[in-house]
Structures are given as C-alpha cells and as structure tokens.
Amino acid sequence: MxxxxxxxxxxxxxxxxxxxxxxxxxxxxxxxxxxxxxxxxxxxxxxxxxxxxxxxxxxxxxxxxxxxxxxxxxxxxxxxxxxxxxxxxxxxxxxxxxxxxxxxxxxxxxxxxxxxxxxxxxxxxxxxxxxxxxxxxxxxxxxxAVKLPLAAIAVIAVGAFLSLLTALFLVRRITVPLARAAAAASQVGAGELPEPLPETGPAELAELARRFNKMAAEVRELLDNRTTLLAGISHDLRTPMTRLQLNLEMLRDAPSTARIDRAVADLADMNKLITGYLELARTTQAETKVRFDLAGLLEEVAADMGLTWPSAVPCEVEAGRLAVRQIVSNLIQNAQRYGGGMPIELVLECADKQARVIVRDAGKGIPDDQLERVFRPFYRLEASRSQATGGTGLGLAIVRQLAESNGWKVRLKNRAAGGLEAVLEMPR
Structure with a gap:
C-alpha cells in the first residue's frame, strides 16, 4: 500500500x-x-x-x-x-x-x-x-420553507466529478509512459535492449520517448562495441604475439638480425593496434570546445598528410580542436589507403551557421548497402586481417564516435564520377 x-x-x-x-x-x-x-x-x-x-x-x-x-x-x-x-x-x-x-x-x-x-x-x-x-x-x-437548490448542488458535484475523472485520465496518460520509461531504463541498466517506447502522445512525452530510444540504442551499441573491442584485441593481438614468441624461441638457438627486425615489427604492429583501441575507447567523451580557425587547422593536417591545400578564407568555429583534427586525419588516411593512388581532394565549405569539411578520393567507392556498416568497429571491406592490405578497421569507427560524442555528423556517399566523398558537418 x-x-x-x-x-x-x-x-x-x-x-x-x-x-x-x-x-x-x-x-x-x-x-x-x-x-x-x-x-x-x-x-x-x-x-x-x-x-x-x-x-x-x-x-x-x-x-x-x-x-x-x-x-x-x-x-x-x-x-x-x-x-x-x-x-x-x-x-x-x-x-x-x-x-x-x-x-x-x-x-x-x-x-x-x-x-x-x-x-x-x-x-x-x-x-x-x-x-x-x-x-x-x-x-x-x-x-x-426554501428548498435546497439540489439542481445547483448536483451540477457542482457532477462538474467536480467529471473534472476529477478528466484530470485522472490526463495524469494517467502522463504517468503510464513515465512508468514504462522507468521499466525500460531498468532493462538498459541490466545490459538488455528493451522494446522501443511508443513515440506518441503529447509532444514532450513523444520527444522523451524518442530520446530514450536513441539513448538505449546508443548504450546497446556501446556495449556491442565493447564486446567487439575485447574480441578484436584477442584476435588481432594473437597473431603478432605468436610470431613474436616464435622469433624469440628461435633466437635462443640461432641469433639473427632479421628475426630481431621481425620481432620489432611485430611489437610495432601490437603498439599500433593498442593505440587504435585506446583511441576508440576515448571517443565516448566530448572534448572541451575552443574557438579556432578551421581553415588553419586543415592547412596543418594537409601538410602533415602530404596534401596540397589551397589558401582558404578563415572559418571560425567553436569545437574540440583535437577531435576535428583526428576525424579529418582519419578520413584522409582512409582516402589515401583506398583511393587507388589518385590525388585526394580536401574542401572546406563555410556557411553562416554550419561548416562542412569534405574529403574526396577517386577510388572504387563503397557499395551503397555498406556505407553505414563501414563505421562499425573492425568492419573491413577487405576480408583478410592483413595490415598490408588494410588497417585495423577502427579508423571510421573512431570518426563516427568522435563526431557523435561532439554533436557532429559524418556521412559517406559515392561520387557520380567515381570514388568516395566523406563529409563532416559541424555547427559554427
């Protein structure tokens, strides 16, 4: 009770x-x-x-x-x-x-x-x-004797009763969705993905349900990414560790500079994998926003990545500088890896309320049904796990999570002339 x-x-x-x-x-x-x-x-x-x-x-x-x-x-x-x-x-x-x-x-x-x-x-x-x-x-x-105005009393009583029933009906329309959201939140806390809440009713409750459904999906995706991350660590590190162990065992009997070089290369591969995992793990937190010139940052990134960057009009934005730099660097690196050796185009479009950074390549592009899948951790169009033919499969996953944690949008689309276009959109 x-x-x-x-x-x-x-x-x-x-x-x-x-x-x-x-x-x-x-x-x-x-x-x-x-x-x-x-x-x-x-x-x-x-x-x-x-x-x-x-x-x-x-x-x-x-x-x-x-x-x-x-x-x-x-x-x-x-x-x-x-x-x-x-x-x-x-x-x-x-x-x-x-x-x-x-x-x-x-x-x-x-x-x-x-x-x-x-x-x-x-x-x-x-x-x-x-x-x-x-x-x-x-x-x-x-x-x-004056009669009691029973009609007036009845009107007051019926009016109060109907008003009470109406109020209770309205309150129930509010409390039932809240109770349903509380139960769904308990499921999310237990690591389960509840059924999506109905996005109906008053605008405020519909918006609450919409945001909760999005949050639940993001939490579930985060848990899936964590599971995938652990599985990827186990899978991707096992091969270089096995090679490293084999080379070390063989060095006992026959010291060799070549074996030492291979062992050092294996350590470098493991360090690269661990660095990627740590970068992915850090993308869930938004960076502190600062005011800076986006055109100047792109000029620095282009110079580091070996691209030719034409002069651009200054474009002031308020965002996380390191996050923008990492996203653009990963997009350029992805274009260089899969662009078929063709020149990479870096474009800045600066409007009053929004800035767009565009990276274009002239490679084979990506099948339309996989444009969203490539943002998943460890998802690669190239089936093998070789570092020679592709990366770790974390570059675009890092890009997507960095963008979402900072409130930006990243999307891919195939170009009509061939190749892929990656677009980063952020408010100014």
Missing part, C-alpha cells in the same frame, strides 16, 4: 481529489451564503409578514365574517388561523431554514417565537396574542 501511494499517479490523483473536494466545499459555501441564505431570509420575512397581517386582519373583521376569512386564507395561502387549542405541544418538525423563519416571526411579533407541532401531523404552529385573543397560526413547512 505504501509503495502504491508513493507513485506519481497515486500522489497526483490524491492531490487532485483533495483539490476538487475543497473546491466543491468552497463552491457550496459561496452558493449557500450568497444565494440560498438570502433567499431563505426573504422568504421567511415574507411568511412572517403574511402571518402577522393575517392575524391583524382577523382581529379587525366582524365575528360573522371571520370563518370565511379563515377558509380563504387556508385555500389561498395554506395558513390555518384559529382560536381553538389544536394541541400543539410537541416540537415542530425539523425542516430547512426553520431558524430563519422563527427569527423573522420573532421580529414581527415582538416576542420570541418557537414553532410547535401536533404529533402525527406535518404542520408547524405558533401562538400570537393579539387584540385580547390567543390566535394560533399554522402552516405547512413544505410549502414555505
């Missing part, structure tokens, strides 16, 4: 229920004080005035006409006027606004009036000493 009351739906429902109860009570009080009670007091005063006026008229009438007056008074106004003791010894029946009627009669008569009743009847009686006569006046409360 405690767990249920701690939920957002239960707390919101209880809060709304309390608010509507308070609202209904306040509305009833306002209607009562501003409408029901004033009407009741006016009706009570009118009844008291009719009673006193009828008694005074009866006293002033000739005795032979009083009986007719009594009958007419009973027929028209439901009042009984008599000098006979009717036996009103009991308390009068309780009815709404009895107090207001007694107060009004007391003011008119000039003395405290307490309504009495005859056992077994619904009439209320009062005594009025007037003109030497003890007059007894009776009336039926159902005719003169």
């Amino acid at each position: 405690k767990r249920i009351t701690r939920s957002l739906f239960a707390r919101t429902a209880l809060t709304l229920a309390l608010a509507f109860i308070v609202f209904q009570a306040a509305a009833f009080w306002v209607v009562t004080r501003t409408l029901i009670v004033p009407v009741a007091e006016r009706s009570a005063d009118d009844l008291a005035g009719l009673v006193v006026l009828s008694a005074q008229t009866w006293v002033e009438l000739p005795p032979q006409t009083r009986a007719a007056f009594e009958r007419e008074l009973a027929r028209r106004h439901g009042l009984r006027l008599t000098t006979i003791d009717v036996g009103a010894t009991a308390d009068a029946p309780h009815f709404a606004f009895r107090t207001q009627i007694e107060d009004a009669l007391s003011r008119r008569v000039g003395d405290a009036v307490e309504l009495r009743g005859v056992p077994g009847t619904a009439a209320a009686w009062l005594d009025i000493p007037l003109g030497g006569h003890d007059l007894r006046v009776g009336f039926f409360p159902d005719r003169y």
Whole structure:
C-alpha cells in the first residue's frame, strides 16, 4: 500500500481529489451564503409578514365574517388561523431554514417565537396574542420553507466529478509512459535492449520517448562495441604475439638480425593496434570546445598528410580542436589507403551557421548497402586481417564516435564520377 501511494499517479490523483473536494466545499459555501441564505431570509420575512397581517386582519373583521376569512386564507395561502387549542405541544418538525423563519416571526411579533407541532401531523404552529385573543397560526413547512437548490448542488458535484475523472485520465496518460520509461531504463541498466517506447502522445512525452530510444540504442551499441573491442584485441593481438614468441624461441638457438627486425615489427604492429583501441575507447567523451580557425587547422593536417591545400578564407568555429583534427586525419588516411593512388581532394565549405569539411578520393567507392556498416568497429571491406592490405578497421569507427560524442555528423556517399566523398558537418 505504501509503495502504491508513493507513485506519481497515486500522489497526483490524491492531490487532485483533495483539490476538487475543497473546491466543491468552497463552491457550496459561496452558493449557500450568497444565494440560498438570502433567499431563505426573504422568504421567511415574507411568511412572517403574511402571518402577522393575517392575524391583524382577523382581529379587525366582524365575528360573522371571520370563518370565511379563515377558509380563504387556508385555500389561498395554506395558513390555518384559529382560536381553538389544536394541541400543539410537541416540537415542530425539523425542516430547512426553520431558524430563519422563527427569527423573522420573532421580529414581527415582538416576542420570541418557537414553532410547535401536533404529533402525527406535518404542520408547524405558533401562538400570537393579539387584540385580547390567543390566535394560533399554522402552516405547512413544505410549502414555505426554501428548498435546497439540489439542481445547483448536483451540477457542482457532477462538474467536480467529471473534472476529477478528466484530470485522472490526463495524469494517467502522463504517468503510464513515465512508468514504462522507468521499466525500460531498468532493462538498459541490466545490459538488455528493451522494446522501443511508443513515440506518441503529447509532444514532450513523444520527444522523451524518442530520446530514450536513441539513448538505449546508443548504450546497446556501446556495449556491442565493447564486446567487439575485447574480441578484436584477442584476435588481432594473437597473431603478432605468436610470431613474436616464435622469433624469440628461435633466437635462443640461432641469433639473427632479421628475426630481431621481425620481432620489432611485430611489437610495432601490437603498439599500433593498442593505440587504435585506446583511441576508440576515448571517443565516448566530448572534448572541451575552443574557438579556432578551421581553415588553419586543415592547412596543418594537409601538410602533415602530404596534401596540397589551397589558401582558404578563415572559418571560425567553436569545437574540440583535437577531435576535428583526428576525424579529418582519419578520413584522409582512409582516402589515401583506398583511393587507388589518385590525388585526394580536401574542401572546406563555410556557411553562416554550419561548416562542412569534405574529403574526396577517386577510388572504387563503397557499395551503397555498406556505407553505414563501414563505421562499425573492425568492419573491413577487405576480408583478410592483413595490415598490408588494410588497417585495423577502427579508423571510421573512431570518426563516427568522435563526431557523435561532439554533436557532429559524418556521412559517406559515392561520387557520380567515381570514388568516395566523406563529409563532416559541424555547427559554427
């Protein structure tokens, strides 16, 4: 029970229920004080005035006409006027606004009036000493008592009930997706990939579901990359380590400069692989942004990579300088490796809100159905694992993760004239 009351739906429902109860009570009080009670007091005063006026008229009438007056008074106004003791010894029946009627009669008569009743009847009686006569006046409360405005009360109650149901419906529309997102988050925390959340409903909840689905996919991809990374380390390091161990064993019996050179080459290969793994592992964190000239950075990269870079108009951007440098370097290196020895083209397009760095080669390109797959860690179009025919398969994976962690976009597309075009897009 405690767990249920701690939920957002239960707390919101209880809060709304309390608010509507308070609202209904306040509305009833306002209607009562501003409408029901004033009407009741006016009706009570009118009844008291009719009673006193009828008694005074009866006293002033000739005795032979009083009986007719009594009958007419009973027929028209439901009042009984008599000098006979009717036996009103009991308390009068309780009815709404009895107090207001007694107060009004007391003011008119000039003395405290307490309504009495005859056992077994619904009439209320009062005594009025007037003109030497003890007059007894009776009336039926159902005719003169102000009725409670049941229609108004019903409207308020139904309105509050419908408002409460509507509020609970809206709250449930909010809390159910949140509960579903919480359950899915628990699955993500356990390393599972939950079913995508429905991206429907209010704009805020749909956006929350959309971002959560993206986050869950990224987490799953990160876990897959970690598994692939460990598998790649195990696979790619095993071959040079085996060669290195073999060369070291053979050096025991026959020292050779060539074997030492091969051992050193194997160590270099392992160092290169480990460096790539560490670079991939570091790409999940965004670099601190600084303001720098992108054209100047590309000039430095082009010089380091042996490319001819024409002068370009300065293009100020705010981004991670090292991340941009590594992405462009990896794209150029990839173009040099698979560009068929043809010249590499490096282009900078600087717009008001966006900067685009384009690397073009004239190689064979990539099949359209594999343009996204090449961004996976260790994925290579070349089937062998030889360092002579290709890299480690981490270059484009590093590019994609660096771009995503910094909020940039990297895409590949085949050129109509042949070759591949890699585009890095970043806001200025």
